Amino acid sequence: MPVWGARQKAGFELVVTDPPLAEGADRPSAEDIRSGDRRALARAITLIESAREDHKALAQELLEELLPHTGKAVRIGISGPPGVGKSTFIEAFGLYLTGIGKQLAVLAVDPSSALSGGSILGDKTRMERLAREAGVFIRPSPAAGALGGVAHRTREAMLACEAAGFDVVLIETVGVGQSEAAVADLVDLFALLVQPGGGDDLQGIKRGVMELADLIIVTKADGDLTDLARRTEADYRSALALIRGGGGGPRPRVLSCSAAQERGMDDVWQAIEAYRGALDEKGDLERKRAQQATTWMWREVEERVMSALRGEPGMAALSERLQTDVASGRKTPAAAASGILAAFRRSAHRA
Numbered sequence: 077m078p079v080w081g082a083r084q085k086a087g088f089e090l091v092v093t094d095p096p097l098a099e100g101a102d103r104p105s106a107e108d109i110r111s112g113d114r115r116a117l118a119r120a121i122t123l124i125e126s127a128r129e130d131h132k133a134l135a136q137e138l139l140e141e142l143l144p145h146t147g148k149a150v151r152i153g154i155s156g157p158p159g160v161g162k163s164t165f166i167e168a169f170g171l172y173l174t175g176i177g178k179q180l181a182v183l184a185v186d187p188s189s190a191l192s193g194g195s196i197l198g199d200k201t202r203m204e205r206l207a208r209e210a211g212v213f214i215r216p217s218p219a220a221g222a223l224g225g226v227a228h229r230t231r232e233a234m235l236a237c238e239a240a241g242f243d244v245v246l247i248e249t250v251g252v253g254q255s256e257a258a259v260a261d262l263v264d265l266f267a268l269l270v271q272p273g274g275g276d277d278l279q280g281i282k283r284g285v286m287e288l289a290d291l292i293i294v295t296k297a298d299g300d301l302t303d304l305a306r307r308t309e310a311d312y313r314s315a316l317a318l319i320r321g322g323g324g325g326p327r328p329r330v331l332s333c334s335a336a337q338e339r340g341m342d343d344v345w346q347a348i349e350a351y352r353g354a355l356d357e358k359g360d361l362e363r364k365r366a367q368q369a370t371t372w373m374w375r376e377v378e379e380r381v382m383s384a385l386r387g388e389p390g391m392a393a394l395s396e397r398l399q400t401d402v403a404s405g406r407k408t409p410a411a412a413a414s415g416i417l418a419a420f421r422r423s424a425h426r427a
């Protein structure tokens with residue numbers, strides 16, 4: 077229920093029309109999803125996002141059926157700090173894509189929403205035009221849960237969108253640190269949006285985030301900001317050359333555009349296609365996706381082990397005691413960890 081409530085609060089009634097699944101509701105069929113039935117797709121994603129164990133089981137069953145029909149979309153991650161112009165860009169870029177006949181799904185990973193109760197796509201006004209396009213599906217992220225869980229469900233939602241036949245899946249995340257890494261592990265190409273600005277702004281972008289970027293897009297290259305945007309472009313180009321001097325994948329590119337004036341969208345798409353083409357050529361795309369899938373398997377294992385551990389009877393009391401011991405210096409962290417794992421193993425044996 078909280079997921080649905082939050083969606084309503086964010087004002088998404090226009091875009092997301094699927095009601096919560098009723099008790100014991102049938103899951104949508106893989107055929108309906110593959111035939112392009114948007115309601116079936118929306119219900120599938122609701123199932124994927126559900127915290128209920130029976131829903132989870134149904135979602136996995138459905139995903140297994142869909143899996144052979146996934147993989148054809150161009151998977152793009154879009155990230156950047158609040159205010160950089162993500163929503164405006166996604167709308168302009170999305171409109172460009174529908175203009176050249178592409179079908180587009182927009183998904184969001186929003187780790188901040190658990191705190192703020194809002195969604196990064198909550199400023200729906202900026203997406204109104206895009207949301208009205210026939211070939212477009214927009215889905216905000218669930219409003220609660222740990223980053224790993226949110227991103228994990230976004231990955232599965234992305235697969236459902238691919239099976240539904242979308243040519244492009246855009247995954248938006250607000251730049252708050254670790255979310256970029258999680259999204260970079262979901263997509264073929266990770267685009268970082270940055271503002272026109274001086275060297276100080278450039279310093280503000282964490283090196284780790286720059287290293288993830290396959291494409292850097294300087295936003296707002298219009299009006300008074302036109303020249304500054306061009307200089308910023310050059311600054312990032314030299315910064316990238318320092319950071320990733322001849323690394324593995326295709327060289328990251330730097331572009332600027334104006335989403336407000338809907339200029340530069342063709343250049344962005346060309347850069348994305350060129351990047352994908354370069355990956356494809358050497359079989360690197362398949363390798364990248366295979367590696368991402370195994371990364372997610374281990375994330376899933378870690379998450380489930382931790383959740384099983386936390387759910388163990390007596391574990392809360394034990395870990396609280398050990399935590400106090402560690403905090404006060406009576407036990408080393410390693411000794412306390414051994415204590416927790418020993419208790420976990422004993423209970424696993426009993427099970």
Ligand SMILES: Nc1nc2c(ncn2[C@@H]2O[C@H](COP(=O)(O)OP(=O)(O)O)[C@@H](O)[C@H]2O)c(=O)[nH]1
Nearest residue numbers: 157158159160161162163164296334335336337
């Ligand atoms: N001049 C100009 N302003 C823009 C452009 N794109 C976004 N903005 C403005 O930047 C602000 C933040 O944009 P928004 O898309 O909401 O950023 P987000 O927080 O990253 O989603 C808004 O006031 C926009 O009008 C652009 O291409 N040119």
Ligand SMILES: [Mg+2]
Nearest residue numbers: 162163196199
């Ligand atoms: Mg926004």
